[in-house]
Every structure is written in structure tokens, then in C-alpha cells.
Amino acid sequence: MSFEGIPVYKEKAYFKATKLDGAAAKHHPFVVVGSGPIGLAMALFMARKGHQVTIVTAFDFIPAGSKGICYSKEALDIFDDLGIGERIVEKGVIWNVGKVFWGDSSDPVYQFDMLPVKDQKNPGFVNIQQYYVEDYLVDALEAMENVQIRWGHKVSGIDVSENGSTLTITTRDGDYQMASDYVLACDGSKSTIRDLMGLDFEGRIFEDSFLIADVKFKQSRPSERWFWFDPPFNQGRTALLHKQPDDIWRLDFQLGWDVDRDAAIKPENMAPYIRGLLGEDIEYEEDWVSVYTFQCRRMANFVHGQVIFAGDAAHQVSPFGARGANSGLPDVQNLAWKLDLVLRGTAPKGLLASYDVERTQGADENILNSSRSTDFITPKSENSTVFRDAVLELAGEYEFARPLVNSGRLSAPTPYHHSPLSTPDRDEFAVGPKPGQVCVDAPICQNGEYGWLLDNLDDGFTLLHFGQNPPQTNLQILELSDAGLAGERYGAGTTYLVRPDKIVAARWANASENDVKQAHNRAISDAGA
Amino acid sequence: MKTSGTLNTTANLQDSDTVYEALINAHEGLSDKDSAKLNAKLILFLINHIGDKQVILEAIDKSNSQSA
Numbered sequence: 154m155s156f157e158g159i160p161v162y163k164e165k166a167y168f169k170a171t172k173l174d175g176a177a178a179k180h181h182p183f184v185v186v187g188s189g190p191i192g193l194a195m196a197l198f199m200a201r202k203g204h205q206v207t208i209v210t211a212f213d214f215i216p217a218g219s220k221g222i223c224y225s226k227e228a229l230d231i232f233d234d235l236g237i238g239e240r241i242v243e244k245g246v247i248w249n250v251g252k253v254f255w256g257d258s259s260d261p262v263y264q265f266d267m268l269p270v271k272d273q274k275n276p277g278f279v280n281i282q283q284y285y286v287e288d289y290l291v292d293a294l295e296a297m298e299n300v301q302i303r304w305g306h307k308v309s310g311i312d313v314s315e316n317g318s319t320l321t322i323t324t325r326d327g328d329y330q331m332a333s334d335y336v337l338a339c340d341g342s343k344s345t346i347r348d349l350m351g352l353d354f355e356g357r358i359f360e361d362s363f364l365i366a367d368v369k370f371k372q373s374r375p376s377e378r379w380f381w382f383d384p385p386f387n388q389g390r391t392a393l394l395h396k397q398p399d400d401i402w403r404l405d406f407q408l409g410w411d412v413d414r415d416a417a418i419k420p421e422n423m424a425p426y427i428r429g430l431l432g433e434d435i436e437y438e439e440d441w442v443s444v445y446t447f448q449c450r451r452m453a454n455f456v457h458g459q460v461i462f463a464g465d466a467a468h469q470v471s472p473f474g475a476r477g478a479n480s481g482l483p484d485v486q487n488l489a490w491k492l493d494l495v496l497r498g499t500a501p502k503g504l505l506a507s508y509d510v511e512r513t514q515g516a517d518e519n520i521l522n523s524s525r526s527t528d529f530i531t532p533k534s535e536n537s538t539v540f541r542d543a544v545l546e547l548a549g550e551y552e553f554a555r556p557l558v559n560s561g562r563l564s565a566p567t568p569y570h571h572s573p574l575s576t577p578d579r580d581e582f583a584v585g586p587k588p589g590q591v592c593v594d595a596p597i598c599q600n601g602e603y604g605w606l607l608d609n610l611d612d613g614f615t616l617l618h619f620g621q622n623p624p625q626t627n628l629q630i631l632e633l634s635d636a637g638l639a640g641e642r643y644g645a646g647t648t649y650l651v652r653p654d655k656i657v658a659a660r661w662a663n664a665s666e667n668d669v670k671q672a673h674n675r676a677i678s679d680a681g682a
Numbered sequence: 683m684k685t686s687g688t689l690n691t692t693a694n695l696q697d698s699d700t701v702y703e704a705l706i707n708a709h710e711g712l713s714d715k716d717s718a719k720l721n722a723k724l725i726l727f728l729i730n731h732i733g734d735k736q737v738i739l740e741a742i743d744k745s746n747s748q749s750a
């Protein structure tokens with residue numbers, strides 16, 4: 154089943170425009186545009202904070218097809234905040250190890266572990282089809298009374314003024330207007346809103362194409378990411394193998410730039426690749442097959458007055474680091490708490506400017522990593538190919554060359570090296586996350602109950618104290634006096650001010666009441682001022 | 683790993699003629715492609731041995747005749 158070439162995973166009931174009644178003219182404090190993982194996560198964050206949420210989305214279905222499959226530990230921690238983390242981990246395929254092969258050798262030239270720090274709740278990565286993630290997000294949203302999803306409502310116009318926008322929404326029953334103070338544009342890489350506003354989306358296109366085949370077969374293989382340079386079944390090029398739930402596997406073959414896309418996905422043309430990788434006698438079924446080309450680019454700014462962009466609408470990367478959805482999720486985790494405080498009137502509007510400062514840094518780091526991987530996988534000159542091959546040749550024998558092998562540097566949290574919300578360290582720290590970095594997890598024991606540090610942080614700000622007698626504060630306190638491993642990871646006796654998105658705002662060896670108050674004020678201040 | 687040194691641009695190698703000769707001889711009879719690969723491997727070995735990011739970046743910069 155498919156719609157305009159997009160395969161359908163699950164149909165959703167079109168939201169009948171007539172049901173809008175007089176409500177069409179209703180003024181919204183904010184509206185979420187898009188029902189991809191990023192729009193849905195944004196909506197769920199805001200709904201869980203008690204806001205009335207409206208989503209408009211062009212689709213009236215959850216799409217299938219080959220999209221994101223690898224979700225990082227950071228994404229899983231965010232899904233935990235949204236109440237669907239455990240469902241995703243349960244359904245998904247857990248993996249931590251990636252192996253890189255070269256030529257026909259069955260010994261990897263390089264191997265990495267995506268969870269170098271053990272004893273954390275979530276694994277390094279979970280593979281799960283993007284449609285399950287979207288489905289679970291939709292389930293959670295549909296279970297809430299304060300959420301309305303307008304399936305089949307496409308934004309076709311926007312009139313932006315200083316204090317809000319009027320959207321033109323096109324449905325199968327005609328157009329209507331919708332006024333909203335804030336517009337959260339999560340409408341994907343081809344963002345209509347970005348185009349309508351004439352905003353830039355500059356970057357690099359990589360001259361290469363990849364055959365992405367999701368195929369079903371039964372074979373026992375370890376749940377690891379396997380990547381090949383120059384394998385016998387795709388000579389001179391690369392291949393990638395990933396396990397997904399339901400006996401579906403993602404196979405990814407580099408094809409080169411000048412390819413006939415339609416011919417490439419014909420079963421008889423694909424079979425040699427697939428059989429080459431899996432073995433001649435393998436029986437498989439095609440689930441979805443397509444040819445992709447990739448780009449790395451971002452908008453110069455994500456905040457344009459009261460229209461705010463997130464996810465693929467704001468930035469796009471090549472998929473080799475799984476940095477697409479995995480970097481869109483921290484966008485909305487960052488944006489949601491700030492918008493919540495601004496709408497409640499407990500923080501100035503200018504706090505939202507910090508979203509731009511912080512998440513454009515995140516996007517830059519993702520684009521940098523993703524571009525470097527793509528340059529290794531698709532060298533852009535003869536010389537670049539020579540170096541790449543030299544690295545691969547050396548890596549088999551010499552340990553030093555192995556870390557240079559770049560088959561994708563997988564998504565990891567991007568620290569905010571400079572943020573107007575962070576208080577620089579006053580005290581010396583030998584360990585622990587710095588201001589601007591995300592909290593590290595650890596097992597903890599609270600009142601005789603075992604749990605995880607991240608799970609015990611508040612939805613608002615938390616004062617995390619590794620000792621007795623925390624400073625006076627009206628913020629939520631998590632006091633870990635006999636902290637064990639957590640104490641080792643953060644430093645005994647220390648105090649951390651943690652933001653709602655689990656980013657460290659400030660930390661002290663000896664915090665006073667006033668230190669905490671000042672740092673908290675700074676973390677919710679006007680970042681544009 | 684050091685990251686802060688500066689590139690030594692004064693003579694620092696004993697019997698440099700022998701080393702230079704070995705470098706040239708190593709390329710003898712190689713195709714352009716194999717020569718290029720030899721150079722690449724040599725650079726990779728040496729930059730790892732030097733192990734100082736600042737020094738390596740400075741050397742890259744100074745080697746590029748197009749950069750001022």
C-alpha cells in the first residue's frame with residue numbers, strides 16, 4: 154500500500170475539517186507541524202507538560218519504507234522521558250559493537266564499542282524500524298486528552314508577523330486559516346515552511362548513491378553493525394549490514410554516482426548483491442528497496458521570530474552516523490522545556506534564542522562527523538582514495554591505524570561548548586560531565602530501592618548532590634549521600650545543577666545557596682540579551 | 683598525546699643523505715599509484731609517531747605552497 158510513492162505502515166483517520174467548526178478561528182499558543190518522529194516527540198513533550206497540543210500533518214498515515222533504524226543511547230534516554238523508552242528497547246534489537254571488514258577477510262580491521270561506559274540503563278544502540286517509533290509516539294499522544302492530531306492537514310501558506318503567524322491549511326475538504334503565536338516547524342527535509350519563508354538550507358551534496366534494501370530472512374548472526382570496504386560482493390565500494398526486529402535486516406550497498414535508479418532496484422539486479430553478502434542459497438523476501446543520495450546541510454538559524462525549526466527541517470546529515478532522528482530528538486527536548494517556561498511566563502521569551510545557539514552547535518558537530526565519514530567512504534579525489542586505502546592496509550597489522558578507519562562515527566551527544574545558559578566552572582573537577590554536557594547515567598539506590606540516576610532526575614531543574622546537607626534551594630533535590638558508582642562518575646561531595654533536558658547548567662565542589670540561585674537564573678535567562 | 687608543540691624547522695636529522703637516499707630508492711620502479719600509497723603510509727606512520735596535533739597541522743600548513 155502506498156500514497157504518492159510513500160509506502161503506508163498504518164492508516165490514520167483523516168481529521169475532518171468540518172469538525173473544526175468555529176474552532177478554526179481559534180488562536181493557538183503554538184502548533185506543531187509534522188508527524189515525523191521529531192514533530193511527534195515535540196508534541197508529546199509539550200502534552201506531558203500539560204499544554205493543549207495541536208499537530209497538523211500532511212500525511213494521514215504512518216509511513217513505512219526504509220528510514221531511520223538506529224537509535225542512540227541519548228535518543229533512548231529521551232524516549233524514557235517521554236514514557237516510551239522501555240517499549241522501544243523491548244521491541245528493538247540491542248547492539249553495542251560495530252565491526253569493519255576489508256576485502257574478503259573475515260577478521261575485522263577495526264571494531265568499536267558504542268557503550269564504553271558500562272552500568273547505564275540504556276544500551277549503546279537499539280535498532281528498530283522508524284514506523285514503530287512513530288507508532289509508539291502516536292499511541293502515547295492518542296492516550297492523552299489534551300492532544301489533537303489533524304491528519305491530512307497540509308500547511309500551504311504562512312503569513313508571519315512579529316507576534317505570531319497565520320497558517321493556511323489545505324485539506325481534502327478545502328483550505329482554512331489557523332493563527333498561532335509559535336509555529337514549530339518539524340516538517341522534514343523538504344520543509345514547506347522553510348521554502349515559503351524563503352530561508353536558506355545550504356550545504357554539501359555527496360556524489361554517491363546507495364541501494365538500501367530491507368529484506369526478511371532467517372539466519373543467525375550477531376546483533377552488531379557490520380561494515381565492509383571493498384567486499385567481494387561489491388568490489389571497490391562499501392556495504393553495511395544491520396539487524397532489525399521481525400527478522401528484517403538492512404543491507405546497504407554503495408553504488409557510485411551515475412546509476413540508473415530504476416534498474417538498480419529490479420529484483421534480478423539486486424540479487425547478486427544480496428546473495429553475495431548473505432550466501433548463495435539464502436531465501437529472502439524484499440520488504441522495501443530504494444536508492445538514496447545524501448547531503449549534509451543546515452539552516453543558518455533555527456529560530457526565526459516565533460517560527461522555530463527542528464529535526465530534518467533544520468538540518469540534514471548523511472546516514473552513516475545515524476545522526477538524523479538522533480539529533481532531532483535532542484532538538485525538541487531542548488526546545489520543549491524552554492517553550493514551556495516561556496508560555497508559563499516563568500522565563501523571558503529570549504530564552505528561546507538559546508535553542509538556536511545550542512542546537513546549531515549540535516548540528517555543526519553532527520555535520521562535521523557525518524561529512525568526515527562520507528569523505529572516507531566516498532573519497533572525493535584520487536589522493537583521498539590513496540590515503541583511505543593506505544589506512545585500511547595498515548589497520549590490519551598496526552593498531553595505530555585502526556581508529557582512523559571511518560565507516561561512520563555513530564551518534565553521540567553533542568556538548569554545548571559555549572552556551573549563555575551555562576555557568577563556567579569555578580572549582581577544579583577531575584571527573585564528571587562539564588557544564589553544557591549531558592548527565593552520565595549510573596545505578597543508584599534511593600531509600601533501599603535500586604534505580605537509575607537519569608530516571609530519578611526531575612522533569613524540571615534538579616539539584617544533584619553527592620553528599621549530605623545540600624545547599625538550600627526551592628528546586629527539586631536528588632541527594633545521593635552514599636553514591637557508589639554515581640559518586641565516582643560525578644565526584645564525591647559535589648553539587649550539579651541539572652536542566653530539564655539533563656544538561657549540566659553548573660557544578661560546584663562547594664555550592665552555596667546563592668551559587669545555585671544565580672546559576673538557575675542564568676539557565677532560564679534571556680539568551681538574546 | 684601532546685597538542686601544543688611547534689614544528690622544528692631547524693636541521694634535526696643525522697646522516698640525512700642516507701635517509702633521503704632511502705626515501706628515493708623506496709620509490710624506484712613503483713607505479714605512480716604505488717608511489718602515492720607508499721607516501722601515504724609513510725605520512726600516516728610518521729604523524730602517529732609525532733603524536734602532536736599542533737605540530738602536524740603546522741607541517742600540513744607549511745607544506746601547502748598555496749597557503750601563505
Ligand SMILES: Cc1cc2nc3c(=O)[nH]c(=O)nc-3n(C[C@H](O)[C@H](O)[C@H](O)COP(=O)(O)OP(=O)(O)OC[C@H]3O[C@@H](n4cnc5c(N)ncnc54)[C@H](O)[C@@H]3O)c2cc1C
Pocket residue numbers: 186187188189190191192209210211212219220221222223224283306307308309339340341342344345346365445463464465466472475476477478479480481
Ligand atoms: C535510508 C535512511 C536511513 C536513516 N537511518 C537513520 C538512523 O539509523 N538513525 C537516525 O536517527 N536517523 C536515520 N535517518 C534519518 C531519519 O529518518 C530522519 O532524520 C527523520 O525522519 C527526521 O524526522 P523529522 O520528524 O524531522 O522529519 P520527517 O520524518 O521527514 O517528517 C516530516 C513530517 O512533516 C510532515 N509535513 C511535510 N510537509 C508538510 C506540510 N507542508 N504541512 C504539514 N505537514 C507536513 C510530513 O507529513 C511528515 O509527518 C535515516 C534516513 C534515511 C533516508
